[in-house]
Amino acid sequence: MNIISLSENQKNEKRIAITPETAKKYISIGLEVSLCESYANHLGIKDEEYKELGVSIVKDEKEIINNADIIVQLGLLSDDKSSLLKENQTFIGVLNPYENKDKINNLVKRNINTFSLELLPRITRAQSMDILSSQANLAGYKAVVESFAYFEKAVPMMMTAAGTIPAAKVLVVGAGVAGLQAIATAKRMGAIVFATDVRMASKEQVESLGGKFLTVEGAENLETEGGYAKEASEDFKKKQEELLSETLKKIDIVICTALIPGKKAPIIIKEDMINNMNSGSIIYDLAAIQGGNTALTKVDEIVDRKGVKILGESNILNKLPSSASNLYAKNVFNFVSNLYDKEKKEINLNFQDEIIEKTLIK
Numbered sequence: 001m002n003i004i005s006l007s008e009n010q011k012n013e014k015r016i017a018i019t020p021e022t023a024k025k026y027i028s029i030g031l032e033v034s035l036c037e038s039y040a041n042h043l044g045i046k047d048e049e050y051k052e053l054g055v056s057i058v059k060d061e062k063e064i065i066n067n068a069d070i071i072v073q074l075g076l077l078s079d080d081k082s083s084l085l086k087e088n089q090t091f092i093g094v095l096n097p098y099e100n101k102d103k104i105n106n107l108v109k110r111n112i113n114t115f116s117l118e119l120l121p122r123i124t125r126a127q128s129m130d131i132l133s134s135q136a137n138l139a140g141y142k143a144v145v146e147s148f149a150y151f152e153k154a155v156p157m158m159m160t161a162a163g164t165i166p167a168a169k170v171l172v173v174g175a176g177v178a179g180l181q182a183i184a185t186a187k188r189m190g191a192i193v194f195a196t197d198v199r200m201a202s203k204e205q206v207e208s209l210g211g212k213f214l215t216v217e218g219a220e221n222l223e224t225e226g227g228y229a230k231e232a233s234e235d236f237k238k239k240q241e242e243l244l245s246e247t248l249k250k251i252d253i254v255i256c257t258a259l260i261p262g263k264k265a266p267i268i269i270k271e272d273m274i275n276n277m278n279s280g281s282i283i284y285d286l287a288a289i290q291g292g293n294t295a296l297t298k299v300d301e302i303v304d305r306k307g308v309k310i311l312g313e314s315n316i317l318n319k320l321p322s323s324a325s326n327l328y329a330k331n332v333f334n335f336v337s338n339l340y341d342k343e344k345k346e347i348n349l350n351f352q353d354e355i356i357e358k359t360l361i362k
Contacts, residue, residue, distance in 0.1 A: 001069040014321035017072040019329040087111040128334040134327035140181030147284040156190020174258035175202035182255045254283040256293035265290040279307025288312025
């Protein structure tokens with residue numbers, strides 16, 4: 001069986017799905033690997049490095065798709081490439097089925113086995129395949145670094161003969177994987193860190209990293225069985241707004257990470273809250289691509305409201321493509337390894353396997 005990957009549109013996506021390390025692993029379990037020319041040149045990985053491992057480098061994308069059994073990507077292919085896919089091929093990626101419903105349904109109707117990895121169940125066996133966690137971890141780190149780069153003051157407390165510079169105060173909204181990494185990164189760099197989340201289970205995790213957990217009086221635990229956040233009641237939202245509004249007046253940097261799978265990101269920071277923040281403050285909105293956690297977020301733009309800068313990129317991981325690719329490619333390999341029957345040398349659509357059943361789009 002032949003597993004392939006095509007180059008992404010590098011304006012939008014610099015990550016790759018097959019690294020030399022994982023190419024070697026695919027070959028070791030009996031798969032043939034084919035990549036298009038210059039597949040990872042932009043990351044400093046030459047075609048020769050793949051060829052030395054036994055990977056076929058193919059110039060013609062039509063040929064590589066035609067001979068593929070398994071296609072692994074970051075996202076959906078462009079329409080012209082997608083039209084070349086054939087019945088019984090297996091397509092794996094982060095497909096955002098809630099936004100790309102029609103395109104994905106078209107693949108399913110053509111009997112293409114379509115797997116979307118963000119639908120992985122949160123079970124122990126799936127941890128090595130968990131692309132949301134591996135990528136969010138890096139995003140949380142990078143959001144803090146980017147915010148500090150725009151912040152025009154020192155971050156840690158500094159005591160000098162000329163006086164003391166106070167430590168920057170950071171608020172992390174949403175204490176999932178990205179939020180927890182943001183807390184850890186900001187603490188390591190000397191900031192005073194606060195965090196808020198609708199899931200009460202986050203309190204202990206936040207405090208273990210040295211952050212102060214902000215909670216409204218009579219808070220309800222808004223956590224789904226799958227470990228994700230769910231929508232809050234109107235009463236809870238009102239109390240949370242009052243707490244946030246007062247807190248934001250004293251905060252220098254805000255990192256927003258709150259997402260609800262399959263839905264528009266909740267607007268947590270309202271326009272009037274931003275108006276009351278100190279000039280020079282920074283908000284980095286990791287939820288920008290799903291609408292944003294602030295009322296003023298614009299994708300790939302820096303919004304300046306009375307000196308408060310609001311940043312939100314469509315793909316922050318394009319700034320860490322090598323690290324993100326290494327983790328993503330390993331996640332994908334672990335998923336394929338679970339899906340591929342090494343003895344029969346075929347894809348095993350075992351619907352008794354929760355991992356396969358949950359990620360296959362029907």
